Amino acid sequence: MMISLIDSKKSLTLFLFITCFFVYTQAQTVVKGMVRDAQTHAPLAFVSVYFKGSKGVISGEDGSYSISTTNPKNTTLEFSFNGYKVLRKKIETGITQNLDVNLEVAEMASVTVNSRRRTKYSNRNNPAVDLIRKVVDNRARNRMSAFEYVQFQQYEKMELSLTNKPEKLMNSRLLKNYKFLVENQDTTRLEGKALIPVYLEETLSDKYYRKNPSKEKTYVLAKKKVNLGEFVDNDGITRYLNSMYTPIDIYEPNLTLLSNQLLSPISDLAPTFYRFYLKDTVEQDGIKLVQLTFAPRNPNDLLFRGSMFVTLDGNYAVQKIQMGLTKHANLNWTRELRIKQDFERGADGRYHVVKSNMLAEFALSKKASGGLVGERTVSYKNYITNQPAPDSVYEGSREVIVDIPGSATDSFWTANRHTALSATEQKAYTNMDSLKNMRSYRRLMDWATFLLAGYKAAGPFDIGPVNAFYSFNPVEGFRLRFGGRTTPKFSKRLYFETYAAYGFKDERVKYFLSGAYSFNKKSIYTFPYNFLRVSFQHDTKIPGQELQFVQEDNFLLSFKRGDNNKWLYNDIFIAEYVREFGKNISYTFGFKNWKQQAAGNIVYQKFDGTGISTIRDITTTELSAEVRWAPREQFYQGKTYRIPIYNKYPIFRLRYISGIKGLANGDYDYQQVTANIFKRFYFSQFGYADVVTEGGYTFGQLPYPLLTIHRANQTYAYQLNSFNMMNFMEFVSDHYASVSTDYYFNGFIFNKLPVIKKLKLREVAGFKMVYGGIRRENDPAYSKEAFVFPTDETGRTTTFSLASKPYMEANVGIGNIFKILRVDYVRRLSYLENPDVPKWGIRARARFEF
Structure with missing residues (x-):
């Protein structure tokens, strides 16, 4: 009897186990699938998937999920993720099924107005913020x-x-x-x-x-x-x-x-x-x-x-x-x-x-x-x-x-x-x-390089740059230029560059020729530099304009405001050795012999005791040394230039020049020291600012053409490294300090304005200032050796020193117009009494940015 009871209990237990297992397997609901963004169809990870009132799961990195339940009342599966509408899906119970869903962004949802007040988000008493x-x-x-x-x-x-x-x-x-x-x-x-x-x-x-x-x-x-x-x-x-x-x-x-x-x-x-x-x-x-x-x-x-x-x-x-x-x-x-x-x-x-x-x-x-x-x-x-x-x-x-x-x-x-x-x-x-x-690929890339960089390959020679083939100015009138340079196909050691130009108004031929020897068998245009270059240039130039990344006879720079008749004819011989190191330190040693002759409205004159005499030309001979340090600098290398990729690290530049009288017909003894620091400051959500500080001092008694002629801009483009409301050759100094700031707000204000925010415009602002002066020995008002400052047709002086106050200008603008254009309103803040100077102007700049 006892054995029969035990056997009955075993049979009952086995029966209940089999029954429960059968019921469980029959009643279990399994749902598997993928969760994606409804618009981009990108998989969504960490989405909460759950039956209402029950614990759930989260989707994986690939958007997949799998959830199961034995409760027959769980007939609605919910998908919830911050920033998206909650999605509810009816499911069939007791079976295994696949369910792929697409979540819609909550911002796209329509708004329903009702009497119930919506809870306002707050950081106070918010456990998520506390965490x-x-x-x-x-x-x-x-x-x-x-x-x-x-x-x-x-x-x-x-x-x-x-x-x-x-x-x-x-x-x-x-x-x-x-x-x-x-x-x-x-x-x-x-x-x-x-x-x-x-x-x-x-x-x-x-x-x-x-x-x-x-x-x-x-x-x-x-x-x-x-x-x-x-x-x-x-x-x-x-x-x-x-x-x-x-x-x-x-x-x-x-x-x-x-x-x-x-x-x-x-x-x-x-x-x-x-x-x-x-x-x-x-x-x-x-x-x-x-x-x-x-x-x-x-x-x-x-x-x-x-x-x-x-x-x-x-x-x-x-x-x-x-x-x-x-x-x-x-x-x-x-x-x-x-x-x-x-x-x-x-x-x-x-x-x-x-x-x-x-x-x-x-x-x-x-x-x-x-x-x-x-x-x-x-x-x-x-x-x-x-x-x-x-x-x-x-x-x-x-x-x-x-x-x-x-x-x-x-x-x-x-x-x-x-x-x-x-x-x-x-x-x-x-x-x-x-x-x-x-x-076909090589031909395609050749033409792409021509369109983007302005050079067309012709065997071991590159013809260009195309944007300098044609230009115009008041001295030369219509100007044609043609030239090019050799490539590593010609030689990995020797590099040559040349051009010839002709002005139809002054009827003069200009030319340039340079030869370089690379010590590391790399192109002299690519990192790291290690070359010796010798060049001679017979050409025109605007005094004080040292443009970077562009040719001075660029067609687009031919369009200028105001009087653009201050030019020089130059014969410049330069020999320089340039070396770069892996720590982004570089140095340059140079020799320069420069003969300059006034052109246009410029006339070199000084008092000789009996009256004013005219000086035909000036010759200077310089030895120079420059050190540049750019920690962790990065750049994209172009055909003949680099596009800097700025980071949070500053860039330092220190230059020393010594003019030697009597050497190669040099007319003056002098020394010049210049220091420049560039730094990008990041302010997180408030954008970033590029700040450039510079200072210089020139030792020696010199005429104004050999002093620092501050960089001016008379084009209609906004130039970062120039004073955009200053006239060419308006200010000269033998000692100065300057600061330039360009602030990019990255849309911090415009992003919050209705309608405007859809245009994705960005605010920009800037301020530039230079303060300096001329010592008495170099001031024509006190020194007979100094050259008389230039004047216009009415006899008004057009070149000045900065002895009384700094030159200042400020700008505000809108950037990211059509994702490429920046337009600034620039206001001149000082020296408004100078002749023929603009008080304000609209300037534009094209710039690709993210």
């Missing part, structure tokens, strides 16, 4: 600088890809000759778009950090990148990408991205400019994490929208973050920007970043079908903290290239990459090698 402030308070202890020593291995991949819809790429006429490129598509990274890699660069490094004395050291173990050929500055692409996609330290108060500084959501000012919300609490490896979402208070500001997970273990560290710019952000050419970072808890209990990814898509407009995608992925491993490395590790420059045998081979990279390349990325190297050797 972010704890994260801010613990920033220092969660950064790398909190450790005495840190070392790790870093793998970095930078990639550029063409993007378009797959069918448009396949049918593109522009790419019809490059089918092998079109066939190498990646359709997985951006929803609905195909990516064609055109540039790929990989770097494997060992990194060392020491807190005291502070030093960071990088040992580059291997580097591999696509070579786009002779028409492209391949090193310049690397520098440009490094400046655009700077490494992200989420704990920095401000993040530098796309040449702008953006306020981090982990910043002291973050609660002022961001809204924060608590979304969910999860547990991972026994540690509670809080999901914190954030969005800008003003959607037009350059701020982020996204989500982060914060640890509640006392560190208040970021465990994961994903964010991007709002679609209304005042940023040009950028259709999409995503940043993802993953952190991992180390043996020391701290969280270290193990992977960082930044992706940006650029296009001419938001609606353009095609564009360019840039992506930087960095992974980190083998963290070692607070273990000192030998002092020898930190000696020398910040970066050292390690020559590892076989580091260029595919087998080395296959074994040492932190993450394997996709099949599309692997083909990028071979495809671009094939492309640069194609005749």
Whole structure:
């Protein structure tokens, strides 16, 4: 009987177990799918997916989710993410089903007015704000600088890809000759778009950090990148990408991205400019994490929208973050920007970043079908903290290239990459090698270089620049010029440049010839400079105008306001040696013999005791030395110039000139010292300012043409390094100090104005001042050796000293008009009594900016 009872209990238990299992499997509801943005179709991570009244899950980095329930009453699934409308979907119970959803941005939602008052967002008594402030308070202890020593291995991949819809790429006429490129598509990274890699660069490094004395050291173990050929500055692409996609330290108060500084959501000012919300609490490896979402208070500001997970273990560290710019952000050419970072808890209990990814898509407009995608992925491993490395590790420059045998081979990279390349990325190297050797590609790039840089290749010779072929001025009238220069195809050591010009009014021929010898077998136009150049120029010049990045006879600069009849005829012989070093220090030693003859309205005259005598010409012979230091400078290299990529570091320039009388017919003894400092100041959400300070002193008794003639501007373009309301040759000094400030607000005010904010305009303002003077020995009012200042046709003096007060001008303007144009109202503030001077003016400047 007892055995029968036990058997009955076992049978009953087995029956109940089977029944429960059967009921459970029959009643369980499983929903899987993807969550995407309704407009961009980009996957959305960290979206809360839940049945109302029940615990839920969050979507993964790729937007995927999976949720299950056994409650038959759970028939509505909700999707919630900050900044988007809450989406509710009816589901079928008791089955496994797929459900892909698209979330719409809340800003697009219609507004319904009712009697119920909406709760106003506030930082006060807001637990989300309290939590972010704890994260801010613990920033220092969660950064790398909190450790005495840190070392790790870093793998970095930078990639550029063409993007378009797959069918448009396949049918593109522009790419019809490059089918092998079109066939190498990646359709997985951006929803609905195909990516064609055109540039790929990989770097494997060992990194060392020491807190005291502070030093960071990088040992580059291997580097591999696509070579786009002779028409492209391949090193310049690397520098440009490094400046655009700077490494992200989420704990920095401000993040530098796309040449702008953006306020981090982990910043002291973050609660002022961001809204924060608590979304969910999860547990991972026994540690509670809080999901914190954030969005800008003003959607037009350059701020982020996204989500982060914060640890509640006392560190208040970021465990994961994903964010991007709002679609209304005042940023040009950028259709999409995503940043993802993953952190991992180390043996020391701290969280270290193990992977960082930044992706940006650029296009001419938001609606353009095609564009360019840039992506930087960095992974980190083998963290070692607070273990000192030998002092020898930190000696020398910040970066050292390690020559590892076989580091260029595919087998080395296959074994040492932190993450394997996709099949599309692997083909990028071979495809671009094939492309640069194609005749059609080389022809296309040749004409593109001609249109953008103004030079046309003709074998080992470049003809140009095209913008100087034709110009005009009051002295020469209609002027034609033709010239060019040799390329490395001619010689990697010897470089020549020449031009000839003719003025139809003065009926004079002008010419220029230079020869240079490169000591490092690099072009004399590319970094690092190491060359000796000798040149002779017989040509015209406006006194005091030393223009950078443009030719003085540029056609566009021919249009000038007011009297533009102060010119010189020059014979200038220059010999100079230029050397640059890896620490961005350069020096120049020079010899210059300059014979100048007045032209136009200028006449060189002085008192000779019996009256005024005319001096036909002046000859000076100079020895010079210049040192320039630009810490961590970056630039993109053009054909004959560099486009600087400014950062937060200053640029210093110190120059000394000694004039020697009697040497090569030199007429005067003198010395001149000039110092110049440029600095960009970043103010986070309030924009940035470029400040230039300069000072100079000239020793010796000299006529005014050899003193400092302050840079003026009589064109209708706004020039950064000139005084835009000053006339040519209006002021001269033998000692002076100047300051120039250009402030870029980045739309801080316009972004908050209705209607105006849709135009994405940006405010600019500036102020320029120079104060100086002329010593009595150089002032024609006191010295008989000094030249008389020039006068106009009525006898009024047109050149002055700055002895009584500084020259000042200020400007306010609107930038980013059509994403390229800046227009300023410039007001002259002093010396308004001078003859024929403008009190104000409208000036324009074209500038590509993000």
